[in-house]
Amino acid sequence: MSLAATTPVLPTTGPTSAAARDAAHGASPGAAKPSRPRVLSIAGTDPTGGAGIQADLKAFAAHGAYGMAVTTALVAQNTHGVRTVHVPGADFLTEQLDAVSDDVVIDAVKIGMVADEPGARAIAAWLRRVQPPFVVLDPVMVATSGHRLLDEGAEQAVRELVALADLVTPNLPELAVLVGEQAATTWPDALAQARRLHAASGAVVLLKGGHLTGEESPDALVGARGPDDVTTFSVPRVDTVHTHGTGCSLSAAVAALRPRRDGWESATRDAKNWLTGALQAGGALAVGTGRGPVDHLAHLPTLGQRVFSEEAWERIAGWREAVERMGFVRALADGSLSAGDFGFYLAQDAAYLAEYSRVLSRASQLAPTPEARQFFAGAAVTSLEVEQALHRDWLGAHAGMDRGAVESIDPSPVTAAYTNHLHAASNGSYAETVAALLPCYWLYSHIGDVLVRQAGELDGHPYARWISLYGDPAFQEATRAACSFADEAARWASPAERERMLRAFEVSSMHEYLFFEQGLTRATWPAPPRAAR
Numbered sequence: 305m306s307l308a309a310t311t312p313v314l315p316t317t318g319p320t321s322a323a324a325r326d327a328a329h330g331a332s333p334g335a336a337k338p339s340r341p342r343v344l345s346i347a348g349t350d351p352t353g354g355a356g357i358q359a360d361l362k363a364f365a366a367h368g369a370y371g372m373a374v375t376t377a378l379v380a381q382n383t384h385g386v387r388t389v390h391v392p393g394a395d396f397l398t399e400q401l402d403a404v405s406d407d408v409v410i411d412a413v414k415i416g417m418v419a420d421e422p423g424a425r426a427i428a429a430w431l432r433r434v435q436p437p438f439v440v441l442d443p444v445m446v447a448t449s450g451h452r453l454l455d456e457g458a459e460q461a462v463r464e465l466v467a468l469a470d471l472v473t474p475n476l477p478e479l480a481v482l483v484g485e486q487a488a489t490t491w492p493d494a495l496a497q498a499r500r501l502h503a504a505s506g507a508v509v510l511l512k513g514g515h516l517t518g519e520e521s522p523d524a525l526v527g528a529r530g531p532d533d534v535t536t537f538s539v540p541r542v543d544t545v546h547t548h549g550t551g552c553s554l555s556a557a558v559a560a561l562r563p564r565r566d567g568w569e570s571a572t573r574d575a576k577n578w579l580t581g582a583l584q585a586g587g588a589l590a591v592g593t594g595r596g597p598v599d600h601l602a603h604l605p606t607l608g609q610r611v612f613s614e615e616a617w618e619r620i621a622g623w624r625e626a627v628e629r630m631g632f633v634r635a636l637a638d639g640s641l642s643a644g645d646f647g648f649y650l651a652q653d654a655a656y657l658a659e660y661s662r663v664l665s666r667a668s669q670l671a672p673t674p675e676a677r678q679f680f681a682g683a684a685v686t687s688l689e690v691e692q693a694l695h696r697d698w699l700g701a702h703a704g705m706d707r708g709a710v711e712s713i714d715p716s717p718v719t720a721a722y723t724n725h726l727h728a729a730s731n732g733s734y735a736e737t738v739a740a741l742l743p744c745y746w747l748y749s750h751i752g753d754v755l756v757r758q759a760g761e762l763d764g765h766p767y768a769r770w771i772s773l774y775g776d777p778a779f780q781e782a783t784r785a786a787c788s789f790a791d792e793a794a795r796w797a798s799p800a801e802r803e804r805m806l807r808a809f810e811v812s813s814m815h816e817y818l819f820f821e822q823g824l825t826r827a828t829w830p831a832p833p834r835a836a837r
């Protein structure tokens with residue numbers, strides 16, 4: 305038997321259009337919009353911070369709203385599920401609600417878990433008294449872990465709350481309960497149910513398709529601009545298990561945005577895009593061993609973080625020491641390196657620089673400021689022309705290679721691995737690209753210091769010209785500039801992006817080591833196998 309058979313689907317207050325409700329709240333298109341809206345969450349708690357009030361406050365802050373919270377229920381839960389629920393009671397709930405509204409002007413309300421029928425009735429009575437401008441109701445009934453967050457007998461009271469809400473954000477099972485039907489299994493059936501809910505209640509319905517399977521995760525706004533209006537928002541489904549609290553976070557974000565927007569559509573579109581980024585970054589948070597939360601602040605830089613280059617340099621302490629002890633550097637410093645090994649190194653360096661120059665050009669293309677664009681474009685030219693000219697001179701004089709031969713050197717597997725890594729990083733962001741490019745400047749000038757120190761007096765040294773070139777002050781200056789561009793990019797990077805930068809820097813440092821050392825280690829590489837005839 306469906307719930308509709310025993311209870312009226314919706315209460316008797318009668319539907320009003322979204323536009324009429326907005327007008328009643330003074331939310332006309334020309335009305336002044338609060339720059340920092342005061343938004344109240346009425347919901348349960350999640351001590352691990354992924355859902356409920358804790359998620360709502362983060363979503364409010366992420367959207368620049370001032371967050372407030374009234375607790376309906378204290379929930380002992382984590383990323384594996386709900387353990388127990390403690391409900392302080394409807395009288396205390398009303399006391400909390402009044403404490404807020406007696407003092408603070410409220411720009412929007414988001415309602416989540418209401419827990420039980422007395423709770424729902426207390427909230428309904430308060431909404432009728434206070435008439436907040438925008439009310440978003442996420443009709444939380446069952447946690448994804450399967451635990452009930454709403455007493456079974458309270459469903460009718462939640463239906464009554466729908467009629468007091470401006471926007472209701474059900475997932476498929478919740479929508480079914482609200483209209484008193486079986487849960488829809490297809491998107492068109494779900495849309496038809498959402499239309500019926502809108503027609504009966506007057507509330508705009510944001511139908512959430514997170515529970516569907518498929519490559520897209522569609523949501524639809526029903527009734528925002530008229531009874532038959534449906535706007536679909538579809539994003540590619542993020543391949544993640546970390547979806548705890550997505551419903552709470554989405555509805556809170558819409559509530560935070562709505563007071564500054566002219567309608568539900570633009571608030572929903574932006575909230576949904578933000579949520580997709582937060583879902584993508586959720587795994588990197590490493591919160592809990594179950595279904596973890598999304599990263600509400602994925603789009604923000606973190607205040608108080610360390611200077612990127614300091615942290616990056618510290619992270620490669622091991623590679624730095626390895627580079628200082630390298631046999632290739634020691635042999636170059638004491639002059640015992642054979643001309644053949646040095647020639648191999650120079651030839652590979654020429655092949656490397658050709659690709660490095662392309663990645664520098666890409667950094668210039670992605671750079672956010674004219675200074676950075678100019679720096680990386682200039683570096684692309686220098687590495688192609690000036691540095692390669694030196695390589696050509698030596699290889700011409702000592703290995704009999706002409707310009708064409710130098711320009712068509714095959715990269716070794718070690719060289720190709722390094723340049724492939726740089727190209728892969730340059731398919732990411734500007735910040736990642738700069739971080740990947742940096743060790744070539746920095747470790748190279750570090751090796752220069754080590755070489756100059758180890759070589760001592762350069763008179764009569766077979767590699768004097770090269771060693772003095774390593775210590776060139778212009779190169780040290782370029783290294784400092786590259787560091788400051790990386791630091792600036794990191795200042796605006798999210799934690800996940802900064803981690804990608806550090807990783808790109810670390811991997812490039814490893815490649816620097818392998819690149820230099822290949823002058824000697826190549827003797828141990830296997831010869832290309834002969835094809836069997």
Ligand SMILES: Nc1ncnc2c1ncn2[C@@H]1O[C@H](COP(=O)(O)OP(=O)(O)OP(=O)(O)O)[C@@H](O)[C@H]1O
Binds near residue numbers: 476544550551576580
């Ligand atoms: N894997 C995913 N990729 C992209 N978007 C998703 C994914 N999972 C959920 N969403 C989006 O998250 C929002 C919440 O959707 P969902 O249907 O899961 O609601 P819910 O069941 O109320 O959430 P909760 O898991 O918090 O209870 C929707 O906008 C949905 O499209």
Ligand SMILES: Cc1ncc(COP(=O)(O)O)c(N)n1
Binds near residue numbers: 347348
């Ligand atoms: C207090 C509270 N409110 C809502 C949810 C639903 O979120 P989810 O379905 O992701 O567990 C929850 N777990 N806890």
